[in-house]
Amino acid sequence: MSERTKQEVLLQADGLTRRFGGLVANQDISVTLARGMIHVLLGPNGAGKSTCINMLSGDLPPSEGRIHFMGQDITRLSAAQRSQVGIGRSYQRTNxxxxxxxxxxxxxxxxxxxxxxxxxxxxxxxxxxxxxxxxxxxxxxxxxxxxxxxxxxxxxxxxxxxxxxxxxxxxAQVLLLDEPLAGMGSEESASMVEVLKRLRRTRGILLVEHDMDAVFAVADMITVMVNGQLLECGPPAQIKASVAVQQAYLGTEDSFHV
Amino acid sequence: MNAHASLLPKLIAVAIIACVPLSGESFYIEIVGKVLVMAIFAMSLDLLVGFTGLVSFGHAAYFGIAAYAVALLSPQYDAASLWVVLPAAVALSALAAFVIGLFVLRTKGIYFIMVTLAFAQMAYFIFHDTPLGGGSDGMYLNNKPSAAIFGWEPFELTNEVHLFYFILAMMVLVYLFLARLLQSPFGRVLVGIKSNEHRMQSLGYFTFRYKLGAFTLAGALGGLAGFLYAVLFGFVTPELLSWHESGNVLLMVILGGMGNLAGAVAGAFAFEAMREIFADITKYWQLLMGSVIVAVVLFLPGGLAGVPGRIKRALQGGRPNE
Known part of the structure; x- marks a missing residue:
């Protein structure tokens, strides 16, 4: 997969922070998405994944940080404008x-x-x-x-x-997909994974997902978030091996099945 | 519903209405003429309420602005040209709707209802309390506009039968215009906005522009209705802009079934017919009217427009709620 990471960068977010009053939902999150890659945003409930994807799609303005799409600064663009430049999203609840x-x-x-x-x-x-x-x-x-x-x-x-x-x-050149596999049976889930792999060839996909099996089946890169902060970012093998990730998110070893 | 299958009943309805002047009774010609005007008004509001999902509670403003425009633009001792005063009145209503829309369309839900009402009340007080509108007594339109084109007069609005057919033609044109509009890409976006505006934005639609377009258009068509009303009755009062009128037209749309143009027309007919009949029976006619509206909302959620479908399903033995 290493040749993929060298490919064209589509979406680049640097230092994204979002505060809701005193609550820091996202703190200093940076994500890079290249064409031909599936980048998975992983983390327990409340980790700030949805906040992050909402900032990328333009549904929520970031408090701090910048977002670039193919070199163009899109931080201040509305959701409709981002759709027009080539960023598409799906929602957690069917929409x-x-x-x-x-x-x-x-x-x-x-x-x-x-x-x-x-x-x-x-x-x-x-x-x-x-x-x-x-x-x-x-x-x-x-x-x-x-x-x-x-x-x-x-x-x-x-x-x-x-x-x-x-x-x-x-x-859309970039697909922001919020839990596309949520609530699916195993058969549906498997066919969706096939669809995602097919779509990856010509686009960049950022995925928020809980389904572990699916995550490791499709991910080229994984970013793990905990409590609104970026814990670890790397290829699946690195995430699997990471002690910090296992402690923070995956819990005890026996719940970590791949 | 198949558009062609429901075409015949509509044609029959228009044909029956077209026979009203044959009665020779001025009373019926005028009252059916008024209903046709209200039908145009109701269809214009349905574009907002039923198709775009914008519940405007101030639609009487655009009706009244155009009605006053006719009275104000017509010379005192002479007839104005229909071809000048009609576009001017409609354009004024459209302009008012465009400007008001710039403000109110930034709000949603209950706030939208309240600010549309607030703007309509402002318009009401402009005509009620400033020298412009002649106070609570309103104004007379001394001479109905003339349809003459370089001396040739195709029809005379002073003739009650000619005026009736002019209004009927306008209603049919507005119906056809809106029916076509709703099939266009613009119309499909409006329906999408009603269903889920947020999703439309994330698909890349600048929904504000579409809503402003719809609001302006609805104001213009509401203005057309107001123009015809002023010409039909020959006088205008501030009550045309009152919130009662905004409420009445909303009730017509609800009665007829939101999101159905023929339903809006049927709603206008039902509303005015009930008003006449109940007012004959009792001076507490609004009590009866209220009861009927409650009953329709409870037992006919699709309004009058849903009735043919219900009958059809009942005959076919299908489930009533499907």
Whole structure:
């Protein structure tokens, strides 16, 4: 994996700190994400992982620190602006438009790349480029057999795949995925891992995840957070071997199964 | 619901309404004309409440501003040109909605409801308490606008039948315009914002712009309704901008079923019909009206627009709540 780490850096966050009143949710967190890599953010509940991903996606402004995307300082950009430069995210709780079809969910995501609000007399469903793109992204996320389903009736795992398809339709170079495997059965989880590996080839993926087996199956880099601080960052082998990580997060040795 | 399947009942409804002037009764022509005006007003509000998820409690402001604009822009002893005064009145309402929208759209939920109300009250007091609007008695529109184009007059708004068909045509146009708008990329974004604005932002949509566009458009169409109201009745009062009117139009939308244009039209008809019928029965008509609205909210969550679907499912023996 060492050749991967030398690849193009997409997202670089330096010294991110976020305070909520007197509480320091994130203190001096630095994360680097390169193309072709899956970088996993690991840590117990309350470690500050969601705060961190929210700062990267623009949902939460950092108190201190800077974020660069492909060399451009994006610290002050809003969530919508970051989406426009190429950062897409999915949420911990499934966040789709349940009354829309799968196709319409992804088509709406694709439409965000060519916003022409003044064109109020053209039909949205007749924009061929958006439909084609939506179908391609649905296929890429492994949801091809559900194109015309109403998204609200999909299984939990399929809805998570739909979220990925929506992010892909925004041409995101960086995918910020908040627990994409949460609540999935082992079969769904395994197929999602395959999807993630496939997506990694051309993009950078930052993953917040609890599922240990999945983490070590896909991670190229792991950052461990505890109490809002960065504990350790390195390739999976280094994290596995780290005494500090085992004590702080993985607990006793017998709960640490890979 | 399939758009084509529901087209026939709509055409029949328009055809029946178009027959009203055949009765020759001025009373019915005027009252149905008023209902059509309120239908335009209700559809304009439904764009915000039912499709974008913005519950405006001050929509009467845009209705009243355009209504006053006609009265103020018309010369005292002469008729104004329809082709000048109509666009001007609508543009003034749109401008007011645009400026007010810049402020109110920064708020959400209950705060949005309150600030839209606050701005509408400000507009109310401008016409009620300043020399501009003629006080609580309002103003008369002495001459209805003339539709003449270089001396040729295709129709006369002073003729009650011509005016009726003009209003009916406007209502149909507004319906078709909004139905088309909602199929456009712009309309799909509005529906997405109603469903989950935060998600739309994270997909890269600058949702404020879309909401401002919708708010301005709704103000303009509400202004069109206000213009027609002023022309129909020939006078305007500050009560047109009062919060009662904002509440009434909201009730029409709820009664008809939010997020359904035909429902908004049906809601306007039902509301005005109930007002007439109950006011005939008792002077406590608002008590009866209130009871009906409570009943609709409790037992018909989809409003009147949901009724055809319910009947269909009942006939097919399906489950009622699906």
């Amino acid at each position: 789709i438009f349940p009354q829309f079809s799968v196709l319409e969910n992804v088509r709406l995501a694709a439409q965000s790349r060519r916003q022409q609000p003044w064109r109020i007399f053209s039909k949205a469903m007749e924009a061929a480029w958006a439909l084609e793109k939506a179908r391609a992204c649905i296929e890429e996320a492994g949801l091809g057999r559900r194109v015309d389903w109403v998204s609200g009736v999909l299984s939990h795992g399929e809805q998570r795949q739909l979220e990925i398809a929506m992010v892909l339709a925004t041409d």
